Amino acid sequence: MSRNRPSLQAVLDRDVYQVVRKFIDSSSESPLKIKSHAIYDHIKNSNSSLKRRSKKQLEDSIERVLLVIQEDESGEDEMDEVEGDFGTNGDGERDTESKSVDFMNKSIVSAWGNSGTGTPKENGEKSRKREGHKGGERDSKRVKRSSAAEQKIDTTPPKGISLNDIGGVASVKAQLKDHLVMPLLRPEAYSNRKIPIPRGILLHGPPGCGKTVISRAFAAALDVPFIEILGPSVVSGMSGESEKQIREHFERAKEVAPCLIFIDEIDVIAPKRDSAQSQMEKRIVAQLLISMDGLAMEGNNGKPVIVLAATNRPDSIDPALRRGGRFDTEINMGVPNEAAREQILKALTRQPMLSNDVNFTILAKKTAGFVGADLKDLVSKAGTWSMDQYRAALEKQAKDAETEMDVDGESNTSEDFVMNQSIARLINRVQDKDMAEPPGFEDTAITMEAFEAVLPTIVPSSKREGFATVPDTTWRDVGALAGVRGELQMAIVEPIKNPQRYQAVGITAPTGVLLWGPPGCGKTLLAKAVAAESKANFISVKGPELLNKYVGESERALRQVFMRARSSVPCVIFFDELDALVPKRSSELHEASARVVNTLLTELDGLSTREGIYLIAATNRPEMIDEAMLRPGRLETLLYVELPKPEERVDILKALIAQRRVINPALAEVARRDECQDFSGADLESLLRKAGQAALNRGASSVEEVDMIRAARNIKPSVGSLDRYEQLRKRFETKLW
Numbered sequence: 001m002s003r004n005r006p007s008l009q010a011v012l013d014r015d016v017y018q019v020v021r022k023f024i025d026s027s028s029e030s031p032l033k034i035k036s037h038a039i040y041d042h043i044k045n046s047n048s049s050l051k052r053r054s055k056k057q058l059e060d061s062i063e064r065v066l067l068v069i070q071e072d073e074s075g076e077d078e079m080d081e082v083e084g085d086f087g088t089n090g091d092g093e094r095d096t097e098s099k100s101v102d103f104m105n106k107s108i109v110s111a112w113g114n115s116g117t118g119t120p121k122e123n124g125e126k127s128r129k130r131e132g133h134k135g136g137e138r139d140s141k142r143v144k145r146s147s148a149a150e151q152k153i154d155t156t157p158p159k160g161i162s163l164n165d166i167g168g169v170a171s172v173k174a175q176l177k178d179h180l181v182m183p184l185l186r187p188e189a190y191s192n193r194k195i196p197i198p199r200g201i202l203l204h205g206p207p208g209c210g211k212t213v214i215s216r217a218f219a220a221a222l223d224v225p226f227i228e229i230l231g232p233s234v235v236s237g238m239s240g241e242s243e244k245q246i247r248e249h250f251e252r253a254k255e256v257a258p259c260l261i262f263i264d265e266i267d268v269i270a271p272k273r274d275s276a277q278s279q280m281e282k283r284i285v286a287q288l289l290i291s292m293d294g295l296a297m298e299g300n301n302g303k304p305v306i307v308l309a310a311t312n313r314p315d316s317i318d319p320a321l322r323r324g325g326r327f328d329t330e331i332n333m334g335v336p337n338e339a340a341r342e343q344i345l346k347a348l349t350r351q352p353m354l355s356n357d358v359n360f361t362i363l364a365k366k367t368a369g370f371v372g373a374d375l376k377d378l379v380s381k382a383g384t385w386s387m388d389q390y391r392a393a394l395e396k397q398a399k400d401a402e403t404e405m406d407v408d409g410e411s412n413t414s415e416d417f418v419m420n421q422s423i424a425r426l427i428n429r430v431q432d433k434d435m436a437e438p439p440g441f442e443d444t445a446i447t448m449e450a451f452e453a454v455l456p457t458i459v460p461s462s463k464r465e466g467f468a469t470v471p472d473t474t475w476r477d478v479g480a481l482a483g484v485r486g487e488l489q490m491a492i493v494e495p496i497k498n499p500q501r502y503q504a505v506g507i508t509a510p511t512g513v514l515l516w517g518p519p520g521c522g523k524t525l526l527a528k529a530v531a532a533e534s535k536a537n538f539i540s541v542k543g544p545e546l547l548n549k550y551v552g553e554s555e556r557a558l559r560q561v562f563m564r565a566r567s568s569v570p571c572v573i574f575f576d577e578l579d580a581l582v583p584k585r586s587s588e589l590h591e592a593s594a595r596v597v598n599t600l601l602t603e604l605d606g607l608s609t610r611e612g613i614y615l616i617a618a619t620n621r622p623e624m625i626d627e628a629m630l631r632p633g634r635l636e637t638l639l640y641v642e643l644p645k646p647e648e649r650v651d652i653l654k655a656l657i658a659q660r661r662v663i664n665p666a667l668a669e670v671a672r673r674d675e676c677q678d679f680s681g682a683d684l685e686s687l688l689r690k691a692g693q694a695a696l697n698r699g700a701s702s703v704e705e706v707d708m709i710r711a712a713r714n715i716k717p718s719v720g721s722l723d724r725y726e727q728l729r730k731r732f733e734t735k736l737w
Contacts, residue, residue: 153252155225158216167347168340200307204314205333208373211310225256231268243287250291257303266309355447369460382450393438398429473528479655480648496534512615516622517641518719520682523618527574536570555599569612578617579624604634675712
């Protein structure tokens with residue numbers, strides 16, 4: 001009995017073996033890389049009774065157990081698969097060191113065997129490995145890791161897409177042609193001239209404008225090896241795995257060069273390091289920087305590798321990536337204008353059959369704010385609508401052809417029965433190939449009616465994502481202010497519609513217009529009507545909403561407004577309540593407010609070189625605005641929007657009545673009465689609401705003149721004394737032509 005009793009050392013080795021095995025199973029590291037100090041620290045930090053053992057005794061036992069496990073992992077596994085000189089000497093015998101290791105292993109195993117604890121081999125793990133790794137959670141992890149490492153990175157160029165499928169981006173195609181075709185297909189021309197090739201190109205713009213599509217189309221046209229890195233797919237929870245994937249992709253690209261690497265959503269893997277949430281994000285950015293620096297042709301036998309990346313958040317990318325030698329070329333793909341939308345529609349409808357009545361020019365006018373993805377959705381939904389009409393025509397044809405209904409007794413009108421009958425009718429009609437097509441559906445062409453039917457159901461992605469869209473306000477909704485409208489027509493509408501007129505006389509359009517005057521006189525309405533009349537995109541910014549208590553956030557929000565405008569050219573930016581955003585700078589003004597003023601001033605200075613961006617601002621207090629804002633080159637045109645005169649009040653009331661369509665337009669003459677004196681546009685809109693309430697109180701079904709007069713007597717003009725505005729008018733008013 002004493003001989004079969006396990007020794008204290010054997011019991012310790014057995015317990016340590018169990019701890020080590022659990023540690024390996026829960027760890028992502030290979031057993032060959034685990035160090036004894038890691039096991040020792042694990043035991044000391046756990047609730048195991050082993051930590052009460054002496055350090056020397058515990059470390060010796062860990063060393064013995066690791067030696068057995070690692071020998072089992074590396075030596076015997078490889079012996080089963082590889083035969084040769086790896087495990088034997090030249091005479092076919094194992095060398096002395098192997099014999100000593102075997103002797104030590106056998107001695108430990110025999111001690112474990114006496115204690116009744118099986119080794120991995122005795123427990124069947126070894127046999128499972130020989131049977132193809134069918135069991136064991138740890139083995140399956142090892143197989144997954146090895147197969148992922150051995151998986152070949154796909155370098156096949158994209159198929160099924162061409163540059164003909166993309167329209168309205170000729171300028172972007174021209175820039176990509178300059179930076180991709182010659183560098184990738186004729187790199188020796190650059191080497192002979194000692195000229196470096198472009199290393200990185202960053203495509204940025206709002207979602208859905210075609211960044212990914214044009215990248216794939218260019219790769220297909222070039223027909224060079226193409227490696228695609230999808231930003232989120234690279235990020236891994238395992239330490240070092242993300243960096244390893246980036247290294248492997250770049251190394252593979254250098255092997256198959258000339259090669260084009262495309263990184264989609266690069267902002268996911270390369271955010272700003274100063275705002276990174278973890279050390280892993282910083283390491284990924286650093287690895288990407290190092291990998292891009294290693295793409296020089298001199299270090300790759302003159303074979304070029306170019307990185308093409310896409311993002312809709314360029315400002316969130318680490319600045320180190322956007323310097324020269326990395327992503328030194330940036331291409332902005334903005335919201336397409338009317339002409340570009342027409343070209344995109346023509347490209348998207350090359351394959352579907354269209355009816356002769358489809359007018360791309362009209363569709364382009366009606367799709368303001370649409371990007372490429374929205375236009376593709378429009379074409380797809382128009383085709384679906386046509387198919388729905390065809391299906392309904394087939395069902396109607398089948399129903400008309402029926403002579404009697406098979407209703408098994410009495411008639412059944414339940415919803416389920418009617419639907420089942422409809423489905424059966426359609427199936428029978430579709431299966432009948434001999435019956436003629438329904439009238440009007442002899443061909444499969446998509447009609448203009450289909451496009452117009454589905455157009456109201458599509459919300460532009462730019463509107464959903466916070467970018468600019470064209471408002472639906474027109475000059476008819478304004479109703480007065482003819483002088484101000486004429487000035488705005490010349491300052492903004494004409495430069496957008498007919499820029500050649502300004503070029504002919506050698507001038508540029510005014511950079512900004514300030515609308516000022518009493519509240520409720522239609523300043524905001526004018527700005528919307530101008531944008532709609534010019535078919536320009538429109539960004540409305542309320543001054544106070546940009547202000548943020550955190551340092552730098554207000555300035556960043558202001559820069560983002562202008563960045564959105566650059567992506568939506570032609571664009572009108574409207575700042576409402578400008579006095580809250582840019583008050584006069586003084587020693588009493590807070591430093592944060594002064595920084596906001598300075599940011600807007602610098603952005604406005606840049607407007608002179610940014611074609612297609614126009615600024616309109618509105619305020620009730622022009623004397624509170626910093627004087628630097630009102631100099632020529634910034635808000636140089638100051639237009640006073642005064643209270644409407646009697647004739648203008650009638651025009652405004654007619655416009656408001658026309659929007660409701662249920663009130664007699666003749667009632668607008670009430671606005672001439674003395675009761676409506678000093679009424680603003682907002683007061684006149686309130687007049688209609690209160691007149692409607694008066695009609696309801698009378699029990700009438702429509703508004704009559706008596707209701708309008710009663711409402712006018714109960715409304716007090718919202719604008720008080722006009723003396724202050726008259727004094728300001730002498731100081732700020734710009735004389736109209």
